Amino acid sequence: MKKHNFSAGPCILPQEVLKKASEAVINFNNLDLSLIEISHRSADFVAVMDNATNLVLELLDLKEKGYTALFLQGGASLEFLMVPYNLMKESGKAAYLDTGVWSAKALKEAKGLGEVIIVASSKDQNYNYIPKGYDISSDVDYFHCTSNNTIYGTQIKEFPKTDGLLVCDMSSDIFSRKLDFSQFDLIYAGAQKNMGPAGATLVVVKDEILGKTDRQIPSMLDYQVHISKDSMFNTPPVFAVYVSMLTLEWLKAKGGLEAIEKLNNAKAELLYNEIDNNPLFKGAAAKEDRSNMNVTFLLTDQSKKEVFDKMCKEAGINGLNGHRSVGGYRASIYNAMPIESIQVLVNLMKKL
Numbered sequence: 160m161k162k163h164n165f166s167a168g169p170c171i172l173p174q175e176v177l178k179k180a181s182e183a184v185i186n187f188n189n190l191d192l193s194l195i196e197i198s199h200r201s202a203d204f205v206a207v208m209d210n211a212t213n214l215v216l217e218l219l220d221l222k223e224k225g226y227t228a229l230f231l232q233g234g235a236s237l238e239f240l241m242v243p244y245n246l247m248k249e250s251g252k253a254a255y256l257d258t259g260v261w262s263a264k265a266l267k268e269a270k271g272l273g274e275v276i277i278v279a280s281s282k283d284q285n286y287n288y289i290p291k292g293y294d295i296s297s298d299v300d301y302f303h304c305t306s307n308n309t310i311y312g313t314q315i316k317e318f319p320k321t322d323g324l325l326v327c328d329m330s331s332d333i334f335s336r337k338l339d340f341s342q343f344d345l346i347y348a349g350a351q352k353n354m355g356p357a358g359a360t361l362v363v364v365k366d367e368i369l370g371k372t373d374r375q376i377p378s379m380l381d382y383q384v385h386i387s388k389d390s391m392f393n394t395p396p397v398f399a400v401y402v403s404m405l406t407l408e409w410l411k412a413k414g415g416l417e418a419i420e421k422l423n424n425a426k427a428e429l430l431y432n433e434i435d436n437n438p439l440f441k442g443a444a445a446k447e448d449r450s451n452m453n454v455t456f457l458l459t460d461q462s463k464k465e466v467f468d469k470m471c472k473e474a475g476i477n478g479l480n481g482h483r484s485v486g487g488y489r490a491s492i493y494n495a496m497p498i499e500s501i502q503v504l505v506n507l508m509k510k511l
């Protein structure tokens with residue numbers, strides 16, 4: 160039996176996507192060749208890249224609004240550097256919201272290229288909430304935030320208004336809810352949390368914001384270079400792009416972001432209700448900032464840990480351990496996670 164996979168990333172993907180992907184590795188499009196042994200410049204693969212980037216813009220409702228979708232490499236971690244390279248002026252400034260380790264890593268890269276203003280931080284409470292009511296000064300080149308804090312289980316529900324550019328790391332909640340995505344000037348996400356296998360990084364960028372820095376940008380770090388080559392400046396991660404395409408097709412067939420958001424809300428509610436009503440558990444994140452993707456919770460009675468872990472193991476639950484910096488448990492309930500798996504977990508919590 161397939162395990163209930165609560166892993167934070169790489170993580171659960173739809174079963175049918177895995178099946179189609181495995182078939183394409185043997186025989187892609189009835190070519191009698193594998194997806195991963197044909198040229199990325201072949202018509203068959205170019206069609207995959209086109210389909211994947213079109214689906215991204217369609218699902219985010221950004222078609223014909225001046226945005227380009229790119230599939231790059233280097234993970235979200237390379238975007239920490241590419242963003243300031245492309246958007247920060249020489250001796251420029253950028254504003255960052257510090258909501259966790261990923262935000263902190265992002266701003267560290269920006270510091271190497273210019274001045275960084277930390278507008279607010281929740282580090283004082285081990286990042287268990289999202290700071291609010293901060294000011295973003297108008298003279299910064301851009302403002303950067305992390306929409307969902309994978310480790311701590313917090314999520315931004317409302318994004319700040321800013322006159323300048325709004326940049327967001329959406330690695331762990333992209334395609335999970337409907338937002339007005341046109342409020343963002345640049346969005347990036349590693350594929351391996353809600354979209355596909357590790358190895359591809361999605362960047363969605365508003366074309367008009369590029370080419371304004373006076374900085375010399377190395378080719379591989381230059382969004383405009385990648386745009387001019389349709390994400391094929393160098394060999395793209397063909398397998399990761401293909402599987403991402405399959406996941407996006409799956410999502411579209413399910414009804415897109417509006418439909419998946421409803422499911423995601425129901426899934427999260429089921430689990431948070433149990434956490435709040437069961438005296439043996441408590442949530443790790445501030446209630447109003449709780450993530451619908453990564454649910455962090457703790458035992459109130461540590462003596463139950465061994466029994467609960469054993470029950471989970473016997474029920475085929477995988478990847479429930481909390482991140483070492485938070486402890487306890489973390490149920491990552493991304494788009495592909497069926498509500499039935501969450502019910503299995505909730506039943507165990509009731510039984511404990």
Ligand SMILES: *Cc1c(COP(=O)(O)O)cnc(C)c1O
Nearest residue numbers: 234235236261309328330331349
């Ligand atoms: C996982 C994660 C990252 C790091 O992604 P890589 O692709 O491993 O570089 C960055 N930001 C967030 C929010 C993440 O969840």
